[in-house]
Amino acid sequence: MRVLELILKKRDGGNLSAEEIGFLISEFNRGNIPDYQMSALLMAIYFQGLNARETTALTAALAESGEMLDFSSLGAIVADKHSSGGVGDKITLVLAPLVAAAGVPVAKISGRGLGFTGGTIDKLESIPGFSARLPVEKFMELVRENNLAIMAQTERLTPADGKLYALRDVTGTVENISLIAASIMSKKIAAGANAILLDVKMGKGAFIQNREEAFHLAETMVRIGKEMGRRVVSVVTDMNQPLGFAVGNALEIKEIMAVLNGQGPSDVEHLAVLLGGYLLALVGKVRNPEEGQEELSRLIKNGAALKKFKQMVISQGGRSECLEDLSLLPQAKFVEMIKAPKPGYLHDIDARKVGKVAALLGAGRFFKGDEIDYSVGVVLNHKVGDSVAAGDVLAHIHGNNEDTLKTAFKEISGAFSIGEEKSPGFPLVYGVVPPFPS
Amino acid sequence: MRVLELILKKRDGGNLSAEEIGFLISEFNRGNIPDYQMSALLMAIYFQGLNARETTALTAALAESGEMLDFSSLGAIVADKHSSGGVGDKITLVLAPLVAAAGVPVAKISGRGLGFTGGTIDKLESIPGFSARLPVEKFMELVRENNLAIMAQTERLTPADGKLYALRDVTGTVENISLIAASIMSKKIAAGANAILLDVKMGKGAFIQNREEAFHLAETMVRIGKEMGRRVVSVVTDMNQPLGFAVGNALEIKEIMAVLNGQGPSDVEHLAVLLGGYLLALVGKVRNPEEGQEELSRLIKNGAALKKFKQMVISQGGRSECLEDLSLLPQAKFVEMIKAPKPGYLHDIDARKVGKVAALLGAGRFFKGDEIDYSVGVVLNHKVGDSVAAGDVLAHIHGNNEDTLKTAFKEISGAFSIGEEKSPGFPLVYGVVPPFPS
Numbered sequence: 001m002r003v004l005e006l007i008l009k010k011r012d013g014g015n016l017s018a019e020e021i022g023f024l025i026s027e028f029n030r031g032n033i034p035d036y037q038m039s040a041l042l043m044a045i046y047f048q049g050l051n052a053r054e055t056t057a058l059t060a061a062l063a064e065s066g067e068m069l070d071f072s073s074l075g076a077i078v079a080d081k082h083s084s085g086g087v088g089d090k091i092t093l094v095l096a097p098l099v100a101a102a103g104v105p106v107a108k109i110s111g112r113g114l115g116f117t118g119g120t121i122d123k124l125e126s127i128p129g130f131s132a133r134l135p136v137e138k139f140m141e142l143v144r145e146n147n148l149a150i151m152a153q154t155e156r157l158t159p160a161d162g163k164l165y166a167l168r169d170v171t172g173t174v175e176n177i178s179l180i181a182a183s184i185m186s187k188k189i190a191a192g193a194n195a196i197l198l199d200v201k202m203g204k205g206a207f208i209q210n211r212e213e214a215f216h217l218a219e220t221m222v223r224i225g226k227e228m229g230r231r232v233v234s235v236v237t238d239m240n241q242p243l244g245f246a247v248g249n250a251l252e253i254k255e256i257m258a259v260l261n262g263q264g265p266s267d268v269e270h271l272a273v274l275l276g277g278y279l280l281a282l283v284g285k286v287r288n289p290e291e292g293q294e295e296l297s298r299l300i301k302n303g304a305a306l307k308k309f310k311q312m313v314i315s316q317g318g319r320s321e322c323l324e325d326l327s328l329l330p331q332a333k334f335v336e337m338i339k340a341p342k343p344g345y346l347h348d349i350d351a352r353k354v355g356k357v358a359a360l361l362g363a364g365r366f367f368k369g370d371e372i373d374y375s376v377g378v379v380l381n382h383k384v385g386d387s388v389a390a391g392d393v394l395a396h397i398h399g400n401n402e403d404t405l406k407t408a409f410k411e412i413s414g415a416f417s418i419g420e421e422k423s424p425g426f427p428l429v430y431g432v433v434p435p436f437p438s
Numbered sequence: 439m440r441v442l443e444l445i446l447k448k449r450d451g452g453n454l455s456a457e458e459i460g461f462l463i464s465e466f467n468r469g470n471i472p473d474y475q476m477s478a479l480l481m482a483i484y485f486q487g488l489n490a491r492e493t494t495a496l497t498a499a500l501a502e503s504g505e506m507l508d509f510s511s512l513g514a515i516v517a518d519k520h521s522s523g524g525v526g527d528k529i530t531l532v533l534a535p536l537v538a539a540a541g542v543p544v545a546k547i548s549g550r551g552l553g554f555t556g557g558t559i560d561k562l563e564s565i566p567g568f569s570a571r572l573p574v575e576k577f578m579e580l581v582r583e584n585n586l587a588i589m590a591q592t593e594r595l596t597p598a599d600g601k602l603y604a605l606r607d608v609t610g611t612v613e614n615i616s617l618i619a620a621s622i623m624s625k626k627i628a629a630g631a632n633a634i635l636l637d638v639k640m641g642k643g644a645f646i647q648n649r650e651e652a653f654h655l656a657e658t659m660v661r662i663g664k665e666m667g668r669r670v671v672s673v674v675t676d677m678n679q680p681l682g683f684a685v686g687n688a689l690e691i692k693e694i695m696a697v698l699n700g701q702g703p704s705d706v707e708h709l710a711v712l713l714g715g716y717l718l719a720l721v722g723k724v725r726n727p728e729e730g731q732e733e734l735s736r737l738i739k740n741g742a743a744l745k746k747f748k749q750m751v752i753s754q755g756g757r758s759e760c761l762e763d764l765s766l767l768p769q770a771k772f773v774e775m776i777k778a779p780k781p782g783y784l785h786d787i788d789a790r791k792v793g794k795v796a797a798l799l800g801a802g803r804f805f806k807g808d809e810i811d812y813s814v815g816v817v818l819n820h821k822v823g824d825s826v827a828a829g830d831v832l833a834h835i836h837g838n839n840e841d842t843l844k845t846a847f848k849e850i851s852g853a854f855s856i857g858e859e860k861s862p863g864f865p866l867v868y869g870v871v872p873p874f875p876s
Contacts, residue, residue: 007610011484035474040609043481046449171478172445 003037011044018057025061029160035167042173050178056227062186065160069192077283078105080193085117087205087355088242090252092120094259094272097308100148101299104283107143108150109191113364116355121152126249126330126374130318148312157190181220195231195283197275203240205351218433231282235275236430241349241384244268248363248377250329260306271428273297330375332398336409340388344418353415354378357408361399376400385425441475449482456495463499467598473605480611488616494665500624503598507630515721516543518631523555525643525793526680528690530558532697532710535746538586539737542721545581546588547629551802554793559590564687564768564812568756586750595628619658633669633721635713641678643789656871669720673713674868679787679822682706686801686815688767698744709866711735768813770836774847778826782856791853792816795846799837823863
């Protein structure tokens with residue numbers, strides 16, 4: 001099979017067979033196909049697209065490029081949850097212990113943050129002692145013992161996806177729904193879960209801002225999952241304003257614990273319970289999502305979810321005293337307030353701008369491998385739709401460097417927009433794919 | 439300037455500025471832009487195209503990537519001729535001495551053949567002693583002294599074009615008229631001629647088979663030339679059947695000398711005189727192409743063109759006795775005849791098939807750097823339109839290897855098609871761009 005012929009086939013609008021896609025990915029992974037041919041093929045795919053069969057074949061080829069976890073010895077359906085990424089998106093760290101506390105094993109492999117969206121692993125690593133660099137064997141053992149473990153991505157799983165993504169990132173071939181869906185789903189398939197909840201973020205603070213694209217991605221991933229024998233539900237949710245109030249690693253850990261304690265921002269609790277309810281219904285633990293949501297609310301109230309979270313953190317090396325006394329988590333030296341310049345209603349809190357300010361303060365990475373400052377970030381005081389008086393505090397900025405703090409202060413003002421008329425705010429959820437029950 | 443931004447700009451249908459194109463080519467040439475980014479950009483160009491300004495800017499950037507010859511000290515307009523490549527296409531080696539004999543300096547830089555089309559340099563190198571590997575200084579000196587020199591492409595001229603073409607060749611990004619036109623024209627611009635005749639071949643034995651594409655290429659190159667201050671005329675000519683009778687290096691040298699002696703196949707003489715007439719008119723040596731054609735016919739009859747050809751060969755090291763006794767040129771060991779299986783009219787002699795058979799015999803290269811057997815090839819006995827009797831010899835096959843000869847014998851049968859009705863044959867010329875005089 002000659003690579004050039006396959007490039008020409010795709011360039012000219014043809015369809016690649018599963019065998020051809022398998023050849024391309026495995027040879028690329030072995031270093032036998034040069035980057036310059038793969039990037040030309042990726043650009044041809046950008047223009048000509050991949051059909052459903054090709055997308056599934058690509059997912060399978062990427063998943064099979066490395067180790068594939070198998071939880072079948074557990075004798076239970078294992079759950080996984082993925083978010084396409086957003087600002088202040090801490091839902092995984094509320095949902096995972098909730099679902100685990102409900103008796104469903106959760107095996108979660110997460111990435112680190114890049115750009116203006118934060119990563120689940122970075123948030124957890126803000127807890128002193130916590131390690132997400134688990135050997136695969138330890139990860140599987142913890143899922144077996146505690147129903148819950150969270151591991152950082154490893155080269156042992158889907159190595160071809162890592163290489164392909166690195167190439168897409170520098171060749172202008174990221175923004176293609178089939179390539180995005182195959183990349184996400186390959187990681188989920190290799191991670192071994194049978195039931196997968198996908199949270200597709202849409203809005204200013206997400207990489208998808210368009211409703212049609214968001215649903216196209218949601219549907220594509222559900223279809224791939226079905227074709228590969230997994231139970232999958234996708235939910236398209238809002239990412240115009242940040243989720244909750246806290247944006248920044250240790251700041252978000254505090255908010256997560258507040259939510260698990262029944263005292264957190266209602267949007268985070270609602271969304272985690274809503275999505276968790278779908279996941280419980282998907283694995284067959286409950287008859288319908290509503291029943292699941294009731295059960296999860298109960299597990300917040302009775303403290304079981306918080307207990308499960310603490311168990312997970314401590315099992316992975318996190319120091320327990322930091323969870324009892326949150327002031328032991330990393331704290332920034334300076335806290336600045338930003339106040340409302342005029343009275344009115346909050347029409348917008350631009351999630352992308354808030355995310356960029358948090359990254360600027362040190363909470364995120366501009367380049368892979370950048371060091372993160374776990375203590376810094378932004379804590380909002382309001383949600384879109386709230387009324388504010390002139391001089392009301394809109395947010396606190398936590399920073400360790402006075403110059404950066406000044407820049408952050410200037411930048412974040414542009415994130416807030418206050419109008420005279422009442423604003424309806426944003427819905428939390430735009431839709432579920434497939435319409436539940438499927 | 440970030441390369442990724444420029445890839446995205448082109449991918450999304452934007453236009454690159456001359457400055458951006460200059461940056462891309464010069465940095466690529468210096469090795470500062472990796473192949474994988476350039477190939478992604480090339481594929482984006484394949485889909486989004488380049489407009490007129492971008493194509494001219496690309497031509498200029500490629501030309502300026504290396505040395506640029508300057509013949510202004512000659513005080514005369516220097517002529518150049520280029521063919522997009524065909525089977526049995528020996529027109530350059532008839533036209534160049536003709537035009538030089540008419541008093542117009544001809545400075546010709548040629549490539550070697552690849553695939554089923556032969557290269558001018560390969561034909562010349564079949565003459566023992568001949569060298570096309572001239573230092574640039576020697577090349578310019580010969581043009582000054584003899585009005586004629588032919589040199590092989592060198593890394594010193596348009597090195598970025600060589601690198602870019604090598605990448606296009608393996609990434610499915612060859613077939614784009616703007617890229618093809620810029621590649622050809624950059625070499626012509628760097629080679630320093632002020633008047634350029636472009637022969638765009640169209641038909642089964644050319645890389646362009648479609649009329650619209652051929653004229654698009656012809657027009658694009660004329661426009662680039664004009665924008666860069668050169669006099670350019672493009673002629674779209676037939677390449678459905680081979681030019682002349684001989685296909686193969688030493689075999690073609692014999693045919694060239696026959697033509698220059700007034701005894702060669704009429705299509706070769708006609709086309710060389712026709713194109714040469716345009717070139718004489720273009721440099722202003724004659725008032726119109728017809729006058730130029732008359733002059734060139736006279737220079738064949740009086741032997742001046744043949745004398746000029748011999749002078750050029752000998753000046754570049756070719757052994758003069760080989761030109762006096764053509765049996766001293768490389769000769770193949772075996773000659774096979776292929777005969778007409780039935781009487782009728784020749785409807786087709788498929789140039790591509792004949793070219794492939796010649797290459798198979800050893801006259802061409804399948805890979806860059808392949809050794810060439812100068813003695814082998816095919817000599818046809820007829821042109822399309824001729825009537826043949828059953829058993830008439832259609833062609834002689836010259837080879838040095840009995841097995842290859844057998845395969846060639848089988849393969850070439852498929853090139854001939856004999857019908858009962860008279861065939862009109864093919865026109866020699868499809869059109870001239872711009873319509874002359876411009």
